[in-house]
Each structure stands twice: as structure tokens, then as C-alpha cells.
Amino acid sequence: xxxxxxxxxVFTLLQSTKVMAQQHLRDYQWKQRILLLFAPNPYAAxxxxxxxxxxxxxxxFEERDVLIFMVSPHAVSSLDHTTTGLNAAExxxxxxxxxxxxxxxxxxxxxxxKLKGDYEVAPQRxxxxxxSMPMRRAEIRQNP
Numbered sequence: 787x788x789x790x791x792x793x794x795x796v797f798t799l800l801q802s803t804k805v806m807a808q809q810h811l812r813d814y815q816w817k818q819r820i821l822l823l824f825a826p827n828p829y830a831a832x833x834x835x836x837x838x839x840x841x842x843x844x845x846x847f848e849e850r851d852v853l854i855f856m857v858s859p860h861a862v863s864s865l866d867h868t869t870t871g872l873n874a875a876e877x878x879x880x881x882x883x884x885x886x887x888x889x890x891x892x893x894x895x896x897x898x899x900k901l902k903g904d905y906e907v908a909p910q911r912x913x914x915x916x917x918s919m920p921m922r923r924a925e926i927r928q929n930p
Contacts (some may be wrong), residue, residue: 809871812897819852819900819916820893822877828858830890832905837865850916851895851925859893895921 810828814820820907822839825833833856840847840854855870855877856863892901892912900906901915916922 811872811877811893814853815897816895817851817854819850819895821847821852821854821912822891822893823854823856823889824891824892825856825858825888826886828861828863830888836890836905836907839906839909841865843913846909846913850913850922852916892916 811820823833823836823840827833837854837856852868854865855872856865857877862870864870889904890901890907891899891910892915894900900919901912917926
């Protein structure tokens with residue numbers, strides 16, 4: 787009986803730790819912009835090509851507080867393919883077509899979708915869009 791109670795306690799503790807470690811997109815709201823690169827397969831040519839384009843403009847994206855994630859049906863990873871704590875099912879809500887959408891989704895600091903487009907999207911188009919946003923203009927005025 788005591789062993790069963792200890793096992794139940796340990797199991798509950800592990801599950802609660804897993805839930806606490808999981809991140810949500812709302813955790814970034816008002817702090818970061820999010821660029822999601824969607825593909826049914828994280829090694830598909832289209833997502834790799836888009837990731838390479840984005841990587842060439844890494845400094846510009848960092849200046850604009852943009853976090854970039856690659857999203858496949860069961861995983862969310864950074865550009866270097868390290869796993870994140872983001873919930874893949876929640877992130878997939880932004881594509882609305884779980885297994886078929888291959889493209890880019892830009893989420894603003896307010897949590898709204900600012901751009902959704904099929905591959906390839908020119909990084910300069912994304913940067914120009916961000917720079918046209920009122921919040922970004924305010925950021926530039928505050929920190930020229």
C-alpha cells in the first residue's frame with residue numbers, strides 16, 4: 787500500500803513538472819514576435835530553404851524581437867533543430883490546416899496573425915511588414 791502511494795506521488799510530481807515546463811505562445815505576448823515555419827516534415831526542401839533565407843537575416847530579425855520556430859505535426863524546434871517546450875498542437879492552431887499547410891505565419895507581439903503565406907516568403911517582406919507596424923514604430927522612436 788505504501789509503495790503504491792509513493793509511486794502515485796512520484797507519477798503526479800513528474801506529470802506536474804512536465805506541464806510546468808511546457809511553454810505556450812501566449813508566454814511571448816507583448817515581448818516577442820513569432821515567426822512560424824510550417825511543414826508536414828521538418829526536413830522538407832521548402833522549410834529548409836525558407837529557414838536558410840531567414841538565417842541570412844538573423845540579425846535583422848533579432849533587432850525586431852522575432853523568435854523563429856520550425857513546426858511539424860508533432861514537434862516545434864528552433865532553426866538549429868533543438869526542441870522547444872512549445873506545445874505543437876497549440877502552435878498548429880495558427881495554421882488551421884494541420885497536415886497540409888507549408889508556409890510562414892508571423893505573429894505580432896499582440897498575439898495576432900500579421901502574415902500567413904506559402905513558401906517562399908522573402909525575409910525583406912517580413913521585415914518591412916514588421917517595420918510598418920505601429921508597435922515597431924514606437925520601438926524605433928524609443929530606441930533610435
